[in-house]
Amino acid sequence: MTGRANAHGFGQRFDLPLPLWLWLTGAGATLVLTFVALALFARRRDFGAAFLRSVDLLQFAALRRIAHPLAVVLRVFSCAVFALTLATGFLGNDDAYANLIVTMVWVLWWVGMAFFCALVGDLWEVVDPLPTVYRAAARLIGRRESLGLPWPSWLGAWPAVILFFAFAWAELVWQDKDVPRALASALLAYAALSWCGMLLFGVEVWRSKADAFAMVFRVLGRFAPLELRSATPTEPARLRLRPYAAGLLTEGAVPNSVAAFVLLMLATVTFDGLHETPLMDSIGTAAQTARPVAEALFALSSATGMDETQWLNTVVLLLFPLAFMLIFRVVSACMLRLAGSSAHADLNAMVWSLVPIAVAYHLAHYASLLLTTGQFIVPLASDPFGWGWNLFGTRGQAVNLGIVSPAGYWYTAVTLIVVGHVLAVIVAHIEATRRFASHRAALLSQVPMLALMVAYTSLSLWIMAQPIVG
Template identity: 35%
Template sequence: MKVQSVKFTCVFLAVLGISALISDPLYAHSFGERYDLPLPLSMYLTSAAIVVLISFIIAAVFLRQSKLVNLSPSIQLSWFLPPGSISRKITKVIVQVLGVALFFLTLLTAYFGDNETFNNFSPTFVWVIWWVGFTFIVALIANVWPIVNPWRTLALWSRVFKVEKRRLYPEKLGAWPVVITFLIFAWLELIAEGPEIPNTLFWLILIYSLYTWIGMAIFGINNWLQNADLFSHFFNLFGRFSLFNLESNNITLRVPGSGLAHDKPLHFSETFFVILLLSTVSFDGILETPLWKDLLSYISENQLIRPLLIELQASGVDIIILTKSLALLIMPCLLLVVFLMFCYLSVKAGRSKMQLTVAAGHYVLSLVPIALAYHIAHYIFYLMIAGQQIIPLASDPFGYGWDIFGTQNYAIDIGMINVKTVWFISIYAIIIGHVIGVVLAHYSAIKIYQNHKQTLMSQIPLLLLMIAYTMLSLWILSQPIVE
């Protein structure tokens, strides 16, 4: 392992260690049964900001200019499922069959099963186990989605679709189909009423399946998945953070987050997708804060727009859903403006003539660990509690009263994880996510600038952005607690 690779590893481990050391004194008081914060919220926010600042100093000291292309150390695990071996082929087939089986089970239960959400396998599996739980696996362990992906597997098995086609995917189109489909998906998950109903879920899955297979038929399986498929993009993005890398022919062990280090700037559509991903997770948290309630109260009591609201409501428009939908569209745009502003300041501070969109493309992947951290902090309680529902549903997936595995009468254990533990996990996740983001942004700056001074100066605006977002994220997560 080369010296610079060792330094890169040491920086990651050092900043994680610093975060633990600074956070531990806060936890020394522990939490009471009522789960009141033992110290003022301002002390948590200040401590988190200090951790991010210290991580920047460590990165500045140990990560300097280098001509090496790859600063991401990894260890090949050639002994585990070696390429071309029967064990690897069998494992791949088993995983593919499992993915297809779960896909058809979800469709069948959604269409033929009990239409009550909690009595049907499909809503819990899709919204809790797959969307939340599987994301944890992809981001923290390895991205197995390319193998599990049932749409890809069925396309390959059918032999109707070509893996590659002469018709190339339009480069100018970028990842905008991903952005549009993710906006629709986020609206369905966070705002719409009905996606949790089995019959509705069946049609949503069927529509997305047809959309995906039509795209594969036009551009080829690989072209469509690499450029325009929502879930391939989403899981690939979080999968770059994971401990194991499965992209190459060999399985490799790497430093978590190091897969996000890159040399070429992302297309602006990819940049917007990362911003959208971060904003939607934050948006879900904001809906649970008193700030959102105050905003709704202000809108409903505002004398200028009140007549319009009354007219819309009389026309059958749900004002709450309309307000949330507008907020879902506005928030990523605001976050993008803020991010671009800090990227502009970074370019100016580094005395570079680089285009703003190029700078944003270089730095945007440093936001992925933050999005992942918020995903963990926001959904860990939901996964641990609501996810238990899959145990009785495994025995009775259609809601017909079956007891296949003898687990139909399983009672959900609400004490499996308490709110105090969730708060601890949230603090560590948010701080560590921002710390890794600082290191990744510094790494990108090393690749851009010619000397250490330029690199440091360019990172000061982004450091301020990281500190501000760290404090904002913890504030959002704390509001249901402190209010």
């Protein structure tokens, strides 16, 4: 097997056919023209009605007959993969790329499942092994599913925000993230925490308020064309076909904790790209040469065992979502001021218009990782523990790490990011027309949001360009 892949770098330099500033200008102009077109031709308040139309696929008898058996098969398979992943982490080879758990967790599950949930539907809602294992254990011991404790209203979804930040820290900062036994221990600890929460508050309450991964895949699933929902004691199963981004339009108020979660998703994937750029290297150099900062980092390192780079990355990672939340609040305040007294007090719903951006950036940023490092699953399928097995005859399968060219990477990234931002402008416009009293108020409210999206488009493209032009 080959050595470790650099997920976001390339072995050759790619010269853009146009200067980078022209790409940034063109992308920003596309967003402005989209806004102008909406202002001129989408004046009716029911402009977004087509987005809300959906088709109930379970009305078709053939789909209704296979839906439940298929869900059962997928859940059994998911639980088997979960058990195998834990077993390989605790018992398998210590080499990260000779052990199934590293590729399974960071590539196939985190990146692959996110891609599927965003582009197809929230499959994690159906195959999540944690509630399946918990419910099976409850039936086996013959006790009720939960103690039914009420969820404190003041707590909102903040536990999910905290847990997702911890996951982002593990992905981007934790040095043991590719150590199989450490990764398996973290996975088992999260499972145990989830099972305790399900016991106290119930499966659905825990998954909707505190389960970071159920929430992140549900947010991505709002963008997808298929609305997938498992049957619950209070709700039947749902399988609906709808236009992309239709699930982002909502009637109800959005809690602050949910808005913070969406912004955290956007902030962490942006940090992931930024911390591999020369700018982040410059920030690190400046921190090490500034005596008070260097002394603080040294003291933290001495007290905790984490090195100075880890602490610096942790601080910057924490500042990113705080900055995103502050900017969103400032933009929201400007929107209210420009819209005048006709505006609704709650503008957290506008946070859903940022989800297409999160989807686009996630696809653009991680596509190369999925296509390159994801190939390791082929030899690992034959030898998941790294013990020298060859169950399916694929152990010696070659891995082509050059499958993604710099040119392909760049053009794909540009397309995804611009399309994602255009969709974000459209969703924001539809949401504004539904929440403000007049067309003029809706348009004025969108000026600060448009400025934010143009700025973020430029930042995103600049970050994506660094591995190939930097």
